[in-house]
Amino acid sequence: MQYEGVLTKMQTEAGSPIQYYLVFENSFLNMNQLLGRDLEINFQGFKCLNCGKNKKIYRMGFCYDCFYKIPQAGDWIMRPELSTAHLGIADRDLEFEKKAQLQPHIVYLASSSDMKVGVTRKSQVPTRWIDQGASQAIPIIEVPNRYLAGITEVALKDHFSDKINWKKMLVNHVPPIDLVSKRNKIKELLPDEVKEYFDTTPEHLYTLEYPVLQYPAKISSLNLTKTPAYGGKLMGIKGQYLIFEDGTVFNVRSNEGFEVIITVQ
Template identity: 50%
Template sequence: MQFRGQILKMSSYNAEPIQYYLNLSGDLIHMNELLGKTLSIKHDGYQCVHCGHDRQIYRMGFCKSCFFESPYASDTIIRPELSTAHLGIGERDLDVEMKIQLQPHTVYLAYTGDVKVGVTRNSQIPTRWIDQGATFALPIARTENRYEAGMIEVALKNHLADKTNWRKMLQDDFEDEIDLADFQQKIREYFPDDFQKFYSEGEEMWKFDYPYSKPEKVASFTLDKNPEFTGRLIGIKGQYLAFEGGNFMNVRGHEGYVIELEIS
């Protein structure tokens, strides 16, 4: 079986275990069904997720020019505290930024090998947590826009990590329940005074089950350095495909790459 297309991040469905679908130019390939099968991946060019041109991907699936011009790659995507749409001030495209920023957001704690704090649009729950490979996640604040959530995150990340350590996430095999509610209580004092009204207590904690077992070793590869790869798929966690021998491919890190995929 063969496919060819532009990689987009895997879609997921929260089940037991989580169901994953690789998106190749709109063709959805059910990856859970491929566990135990051998995949041959060949890098065959690029297709920017914004302009669609065959230009080398710079970051987040964008070519270099689109990364610095597209509102979908603006600084507020990474740093929500920089949002200004609530003030009617645009960074790159106010109409687009209003759609992204002026909607309900959640500040959360997640366990991804360590406890971390993060921000997501409500519409991205639980996808955001699955993409990060979180074992547990707990909402701790509900805000009306992206700026408010970002300001809470800024205050809390002085005391908690705000990024996922991918190695710890992939090497972690923690199965007992992490008491994220206890972490929430401990950091409540660090909420900015003006944002205490967004604090949310008694939220349901989410737990996720991945089609994955902890490997003996973890080594990631990229198609830039290894344009042709063949391996037996043995697990999936976050946006990582786990191959026999401890080789991992970050699918989201390859958005915009065009590949030929052969399954045997």
């Protein structure tokens, strides 16, 4: 069977294991059902997720012009401490930014490769952790806007990494970490503006199970612009990566805006 469309990040459903769905305009695939089967991925071209034009994708599924124009790609997305909607100050589109920034946010600890600190909207729990391939995660504080979450992350980055070693995550070299113990020692590291939220945030440890038949010993990343046609047996899904039997991994999210044909053998 063949499926054709523009890649967007896989949709997920919490469970044991997590369920993954690749959604196109007129069809979708439950990727869990394809484990152990041969897939072919053929690159057809680009389609910007904003303007819809056949223009080379720059970042986040957007062409260069859209990336530097639309509010969905503002600097505050990757650097939440730059959020200004709480001050009534626009970056690119104040109404959009109010909706995105002026809602509850979680600052968390997660174990993906090593321990990391991060920020997510409360509405994206546990989706954000699934997309990062976290084995476990625990909220540190829940705050009412993105700016407060951002300054908290900045303060904690002096003590914890905010990066993921994606190769360690995909080969499942994840050391055991007591996130509950680490979380409960953090209060004194928090900025004064957010300390009041620490004691009101539930201490809840999330454990995540991924649909993986076999982890690779070594990995190589599939780049569709260099290798426009690839085929292999799907052995697992973790984060936003498809893991194949030969050690090839494919990051669906980093290929948003790519038009593909996927053939299931």
